[in-house]
Amino acid sequence: MALTSIQLQALIGALREERAAVEALVQRLREEQQALVAGDADRVGGGLAAKAETLATLSRHGERRMALLRQFELPADTAGIGRRLDTDQETAAAAGEWRLLLAATREAWRMNLLNGRLISDRLQTNQNALAAITPPGRS
DSSP states (O other), X not given: OOOOHHHHHHHHXXXXXXXXXXXXXXXXXXXXXXXXXXXXXXXXXXXXHHHHHHHHHHHHHXXXXXXXXXXXXXXOSHHHHHHHHTTSGGGHHHHHHHHHHHHHHHHHHHHHHHHHHHHHHHHHHHHXXXXXXXXXXXX
């Protein structure tokens, strides 16, 4: 099924908005990372509400994208939509937006993984410090 110009524009707009939400998440994750590296627990905690709001917005955009894909009878899996949008010149702009969204998502995933490692390292350091000051026989 060929997409109409209106359908393509709706899909492109949805992909751009979702990418903007992912980029906002990446920014939140960068801020979180800076706070973790600095050992600023207050700043980490203070950013949790904004991060949760960004994730909720991102979820809504993902739901909108999935609804459009169903409505336009497009594949919903990552590889399927990429192949479908790369079929002709008319869908090239949507394919480009899809690739940009995937790249932003990979960056968010990478940043989140790194932040998780930083949190784990910080937790281990704190546990080791507590163990060092805990009297023998008390756990």
